[in-house]
Amino acid sequence: MYKILLISFISFLQLFFYSLISGQxxxxxxxxxxxxxxxxxxxxxxxxxxxxxxxxxxxxxxxxxxxxxxxxxxxxxxxxxxxxxxxxxxxxxxxxxxxxxxxxxxxxxxxxxxxxxxxxxxxxxxETVGQISYTQQWGALGLDASVDRNTLTIGGQQYLKGLGTHAYSEITMQLDEPYTEFLAEAGVDDEVGDRGTVVFQVFTDGSKVYDSGILRGNDQATPVQISLDNVVQLQLIVTDGGDDIHYDHANWAMARLVKANGDTLYISDWIRSLQExxxxxxxxxxxxxxxxxxxxxxxxxxxxxxxxxxxxxxxxxxxxxxxxxxxxxxxxxxxxxxxxxxxxxxxxxxxxxxxxxxxxxxxxxxxxxxxxxxxxxxxxxxxxxxxxxxxxxxxxxxxxxxxHEYIVDPTMEERNIPQWWMEPLVCTWGEQGADGIAYAAAGFDYTWVKSYVEQQEQKLGYRNFTLILDDKWQKYYGDPNPAPGRFDYLRSLIDDLHAKGHHVLLWWKCWHAEPGSLPYQMGITDHTLIDATHPNFVDYVQQSTYKMLSSDPECLNADGFKMDYIFDVRDPLRATAYGNPSLGIGLRELYRYMKVWYTEAKKIKPECLITFSGPDPHFAAIQDMTRLNDGDRTHSTTNWQNRARVSSLAAPNLLIDGDGWDMYHDLIFPHLVTSSVYGVPSLYFLSKFSDNTPIADWILEIVGKVFSVSAMRRPGKSTFLSPGRWQMADEEGLVAESMQNSNSLIVYPDSCNGYAITVVNQDLIIPLHGRTVSQVLADSQNVNFTIEGDNLKIPSAIRGQIYNIKFKPSSSVDKYGYSPPQNYHLLQNSPNPFNLTTLINYSVGGTSPQLVTLKIYNLLGQQVTTLINQPQVPGEYKVSWDGTESCGLQTPPGIYFYKIKLKNLAKPKNGLNTTKKCFRLTFFS
Missing domain, CATH: 2.70.98 (Beta-galactosidase; Chain A, domain 5)
Structure with missing residues (x-):
């Protein structure tokens, strides 16, 4: 009788609990x-x-x-x-x-x-906001920056605050509060050199009270001090020096209003607070x-x-x-x-x-x-x-x-990723710097690139990499035509590289254009930057992508783009005009630029690869690979891994370009190992690293071995476990894993094989995840190994040696090596009411990784804490709860529920795909 009542009570609590947590x-x-x-x-x-x-x-x-x-x-x-x-x-x-x-x-x-x-x-x-209005004949008013977006600089002196204007300009202020004086340092910005002639004038209540006379480029700043006693209107005017307004970049540096008590208001801060x-x-x-x-x-x-x-x-x-x-x-x-x-x-x-x-x-x-x-x-x-x-x-x-349908993010399976996208990236940029031929240097030409590729092939002992032809293969930024003289035979070079099994990405400097370039000819520039809202912008992108991607005889037949400098979108404050501002300014203009480029490129070559450094989820559907770009130059792999962690969470269906253009000699191997798991590894150097350390042949030989192991991977999603410890998995199972403080790597191309490599001489220890090892080979020779718990140990493994681990097939093992439970279980919890912790057991079934969420709720259906929220491979698991809430406070004794949700990472539909919901009665004292 009591047993029946208890079961009924539990059922009631479960229904009551579920009804409470189902909505708001x-x-x-x-x-x-x-x-x-x-x-x-x-x-x-x-x-x-x-x-x-x-x-x-x-x-x-x-x-x-x-x-x-x-x-x-x-x-x-x-x-x-x-x-x-x-x-x-x-x-x-x-x-x-x-x-x-x-x-x-x-x-x-x-x-x-x-x-x-x-x-x-x-x-x-x-249009006149608050108490300030301003106009200028060219450019846009710079707040704490010059009219060209640079740090305010006059006569070699930099200023953190001030106004960057251009003749002719007027700034009119209504002074509703009592200020005693106006102070500034006036002069022509150093960004124009010795060019530019301007006159600074100050008017108070309509009367001129200051005239600087003609000031020229490279002159020292002129102090301006104006009394404002009883002044209601203050005007700052810049005129040309009588020789038109060309290069008249005029700065009111440190422009500020001062009260009798010393309180100071910088005019740039005032304008920003009122309008921007x-x-x-x-x-x-x-x-x-x-x-x-x-x-x-x-x-x-x-x-x-x-x-x-x-x-x-x-x-x-x-x-x-x-x-x-x-x-x-x-x-x-x-x-x-x-x-x-x-x-x-x-x-x-x-x-x-x-x-x-x-x-x-x-x-x-x-x-x-x-x-x-x-x-x-x-x-x-x-x-x-x-x-x-x-x-x-x-x-x-x-x-x-x-x-809530703000974005669309196709899964990796829906993207149908070509295997060549997983091939390592080899870029010319680092070695260009090492050879002193960066940018448009005469030595950066067709023959240098051909030699660079041949040397990398020889020293790496590996050929199937994608080449990135970096800055500056074209004559003009923003133009798709190769530089005459240096790259007359670029199409021939690309065809030769294709014949050798390589793919080629062209580096592209977004937004920027130079006089003589296609965007200049089409009239879609705002000074030196492209206006993506201009009516001719789409036509410009169509012409450019056709020239660079098409296999037609007059085109280059490249395989994609490394899109750089996307952050150089026009600053709306300084942009002079937008062809159609309703198409977007700021972040929306950036999105338009990248979407049009991506869309038009895919029309010409659907398998072309587009990579840029934009991990925000809104951009996930208009790129194929997100580039880490190198970090704060602290020269630690931590920054790369931080960037990869953000990217893998924000855009999990994108590949990650590991980058490494600013590489130091002691970071090459740990970065190479981790980026081979969370992304696609890259190499920028041949002769010496960024710290001028020469690159020995044995280093490139090991790099080539890591490349060959990395290239065996299938596309998958990466998960950060701890520094140096990453996993990649797809719908079939584990794809790759980094281990031992970023010093070793294993890839699973199929259910019967794993290929492991260490970049230092050490005991190589590999997690087995329930697999059974039958044999370990190195160069087709048997290697001694031991099994320690669920780990394989290869004593005294040799750096750069590739070890082939053979796994025993089993009816209970999936095709990529898991031996998972057949079902999902959240087991009954039977805690000791006198124990301070309670243990919860559960199993993750199936054949592929799941996003597991395990939460604790009180009797009112209110969430107390989340114990687990991370991807987990199929297997048996335990987690303990010590009775604390998510904020760290102790819960009172009583009855609590726990609930598990699982989502197949490979096939998410409509948010969480709840495979099983279980509620269990948990006493906690």
């Missing part, structure tokens, strides 16, 4: 709106529009105002009247300025089971509550963690993040309630996404956008996800974009 509820409670979901709780105060965000157990992540603004058109909450509408899972806010009966803001929150998104409709500023961004979750001196926060995380890999400001910037010249752009547009925050992330659902007409001073901002440049001023404009939605850790935040962000 939104309740209008009069003065507030309450949202309760699987991973979060949200309360919105209807009178103030303040949002309080908590985890499922009630611990607070943060508070923030449900506000955003594009200009300071309203400044106090007392002037605003709010109205609210709840429709299904959607909450809508309208804010009206009660003094003007004018709608100034809209907000929309879409609530889902595990996450939500917020979108704002903000009031677009008028959308401020999000801030209002009336309030913003995002960061009280108690532990740290902030950005997926820009040169520095992940920050204390008070974190962001993602597309423009490398501005943030110097070493060419990893755009990084995933998702920022993560660790709080006492756990990790949560805020990401961009769509690409914005902006170049940066930053959290600073307790608010988020994006640099929308309204004056360049094709929208009507003084109207509501809907900025990109922001998604909130709640994460096990900062790395899971990248996964959750990508999953959100896919689940």
């Amino acid at each position: 509820t939104i309740t209008d409670m009069g003065n507030r709106i309450s949202v309760s979901a699987n991973k979060y709780m949200m309360t919105i105060q209807k009178r103030t529009a303040e949002v309080t965000l908590k985890n499922a157990t009630g611990q607070q992540y943060t508070r923030f105002p449900l506000h955003a603004y594009a200009s300071k058109s309203f400044s106090t909450t007392s002037n605003l009247k709010y109205s609210w509408i709840i429709t299904g899972s959607k909450i809508e806010l309208t804010a009206e300025d009660s003094t003007e009966s004018k709608e100034v803001l809209r907000a929309s929150i879409k609530c889902y089971n595990d996450d939500f998104e917020v979108q704002f409709g903000v009031l677009v500023p008028t 961004q959308v401020n999000i979750f801030c209002f009336d001196q309030g913003g995002v509550d960061t009280n108690g926060w532990i740290k902030m995380f950005t997926p820009e890999p040169d520095q992940f963690y920050y204390d008070s400001e974190v962001g993602i910037d597309l423009l490398q010249f501005r943030d110097h993040k070493r060419y990893f752009a755009p990084a995933p547009l998702n920022l993560a925050f660790q709080t006492p309630a756990g990790w949560f992330s805020v990401g961009l659902c769509k690409l914005p007409d902006a170049t940066r996404f930053v959290f600073t001073n307790n608010y988020f901002y994006m640099d929308y440049i309204w004056s360049k956008m094709d929208i009507q001023s003084d109207t509501l404009y809907w900025i990109t939605p922001l998604c909130f996800t709640f994460n096990q850790n900062e790395w899971q935040g990248i996964i959750d962000y990508r999953n959100y974009l896919i689940n």
Whole structure:
């Protein structure tokens, strides 16, 4: 009787529990709106529009105002009247300025089971924003930069702050606060050399109070000091020196307003705060509550963690993040309630996404956008996800974009990857530098490339690599025609390389164009950069890709592109004009450039390979391989692995170009081993490395051996386990694995063979994953080995030797060597109520790796913690729980549930593919 009652009680709890975790509820409670979901709780105060965000157990992540603004058109909450509408899972806010009966803001929150998104409709500023207006005859006003986007420099002196203008220009300011003086250093920017003649003038309330006289290029800066007592209007004017405006790059360096108490306002900061961004979750001196926060995380890999400001910037010249752009547009925050992330659902007409001073901002440049001023404009939605850790935040962000149809990311199987894409990459760039023939040097020609390839073949002892012909094989940047004299016979060279079994990628400098080049001839340039919104842009790309990829006699018949400098998209602030700004500026212009290029290239040669350094998930469908690019030059493999880790999580269906153009001698082997697992290994050097260390023949011989092992792999997804420890797997099983602190590698081309290599003399230890070894061969000779637990040990293995491990076939072993359970099991847990930990056993069945998620819930259906969230190969597993929540706090004694979800990594459909759901009664004391 009691047994029946207990079983009934358990069944009731299971049904009750499942019903609670299956969705979210939104309740209008009069003065507030309450949202309760699987991973979060949200309360919105209807009178103030303040949002309080908590985890499922009630611990607070943060508070923030449900506000955003594009200009300071309203400044106090007392002037605003709010109205609210709840429709299904959607909450809508309208804010009206009660003094003007004018709608100034809209907000929309879409609530889902595990996450939500917020979108704002903000009031677009008028052409004259706030108290400042400015015009100039050429270029765009530079804020803390010259008109050509360089560091402000006058007479050899660099300045961190100031305004970069060009004659003729006017900057007019209405001074609503009492300032005592205006200070600046005026002069022509050094970027024009000794050219350029300008005159700086200052007007106060319409009267000229300063004239610099003619200043020339290379002159020292001239100090400017103007009294502002009782001044209402200040004008800064730059005119030409009477000889037209050519090269008249004029800087108001350190331009600032000073009050009597010493408070200083840099004019560049003032303009930026008024016009060049959308401020999000801030209002009336309030913003995002960061009280108690532990740290902030950005997926820009040169520095992940920050204390008070974190962001993602597309423009490398501005943030110097070493060419990893755009990084995933998702920022993560660790709080006492756990990790949560805020990401961009769509690409914005902006170049940066930053959290600073307790608010988020994006640099929308309204004056360049094709929208009507003084109207509501809907900025990109922001998604909130709640994460096990900062790395899971990248996964959750990508999953959100896919689940809510913001992006499409074809699987590796759908991409139908040609095997030659897995071949190692050999690039000319490093050796060009070693030989002193970088760029357009006379020595970089057809014969040098032919000799370079022949020497690499000989010294590597390996021929099946893809050659990258780097900078500068063409006469002009932006032009598809080979350089006359140096590469007259480029088509013949490419045909010869094809005949020898090689493929050829052409290096391409995105955005840049030179006088005489095709984009100059077609009139699609903005100074030296290409306008991807110009009506002739598609035609330009079609002509270029045809010339370089087609097999027609007049074309080059290349096999793809190494797309470089994608981060040099035009800075919207400095762009002079857009042919059609509705096609995109900033990140959206970058996407247009890359999508048009990818689409047109694939029309000509469907198997062509396109690689560039863009790991953000929005770009996953318009590239084949994401390039790591070399990092912060700390000369450690850590930076490469950090970049690979971000890329493998944000774009798991893309191959990864391991790169290595800035290679030091002591890093070549560990980088080669790990990149042979997480991506495609690359080699840039023949004679000496970046640190000028000569390359001995034995080093290249081992590189060639690693190449030959790496090339046996099938395409697969890479997983970071620990530094130096990576795995690659596909739908059939494990493909490759790096081991022993990046010093050894094994590849499984089929179920009966593994090919292992070590790059140092050592005992080679290889995880078996349940396989049974029958024989180990080296050069067809038997090698002694021992089995230690689930590891194979080859004593005193020789560096550079390839070992062939033979596995015994078994009816219970899949065709790539797994001996997995036949089914999935989440076993009954029977904890000791007096023990501080409880052990949970489970098995992963099938024949291919699964994404395993194991979570703990309390009786209310609220998630307590996540124990497992990572790919796992089929096998038996155990995990212990010590009763702590995800934030580290101890749970009270009681009854808890645990639940497992599994997703086939090779065949994900519609988000999580739940193979089995199990609920078990767990006592914990």
